[in-house]
Amino acid sequence: MEYELLGWPPDGPKLRLDHERFSYAGKFVMTNTGKAVAREDGDLVAAIAFNEDRTDEATLWLRYVTVAGDRRGEGIGPELVRLVRDHATERGYDRLRIAVNNPFAYEALYRAGFGYTDETTGIAELILEYPAPVDSSSNEGATDEGTSRERYQAGLSAFRERDLSTEEEAFLEARRDRGPPDSSADDG
Known part of the structure; x- marks a missing residue:
């Protein structure tokens, strides 16, 4: 390739x-x-x-x-x-942004090191950016991994609220309660 x-x-x-x-x-x-x-x-x-x-x-x-x-x-x-x-x-x-309209694209962008910003466009696309946003949460004992998982799942939840194809529903169900895909192995 x-x-x-x-x-x-x-x-x-x-x-x-x-x-x-x-x-x-x-x-x-x-x-x-x-x-x-x-x-x-x-x-x-x-x-x-x-x-x-x-x-x-x-x-x-x-x-x-x-x-x-x-x-x-x-x-x-x-x-x-x-x-x-x-x-x-x-x-x-300093940063790259993209708006995605389906969970497959969402996952692919996570694999490239992007993260969900908790923002959407006027046409309900989820905005992701690189470098991935860092939570400034004041939760004591919160870990980067925990907040990263929460942010990733928040985006997936936004898709779950939509009218989805059977493939999209299965894709989202397979990722329920999981953390984001690892992008570090691909940064070679």
């Missing part, structure tokens, strides 16, 4: 993605967003579009992350997010 950052905003390249293989395919033809891709044997299998926050030049927003439908669940998305994350921090961005 080859991962490549193609360009930074506002001069990102156009990408024409097959709408039958990729969610948000039409969003990648804009040139005002940066782009990164994952390819295997020359075949595009994932893409990210990103741009700087309009009010905070130290924040980069990942706008769209898409993985080919037949390649989801293989860890390609989190790896591509890590590539953008690492290049963005080298470039001087």
Whole structure:
């Protein structure tokens, strides 16, 4: 698998993605967003579009992350997010943010080192950021692991309140009472 950052905003390249293989395919033809891709044997299998926050030049927003439908669940998305994350921090961005609308994306972003901010967008997407938020809880005896688990579960609970597919319900049930997935093994 080859991962490549193609360009930074506002001069990102156009990408024409097959709408039958990729969610948000039409969003990648804009040139005002940066782009990164994952390819295997020359075949595009994932893409990210990103741009700087309009009010905070130290924040980069990942706008769209898409993985080919037949390649989801293989860890390609989190790896591509890590590539953008690492290049963005080298470039001087203090934080990266993304809004997600499903529990699969939520989990993938946790695998890339992001954490739930306890915020949502106006269209009920959950906002995650890197570096992951640190709780400033004054609970005596609270541990980072405990508060991290609580924050992770708070996001999953927000999804449980929605009208879900059978796959999403099973996914969420399998994660009930668990802590966030480990991202440190993937930071190589």
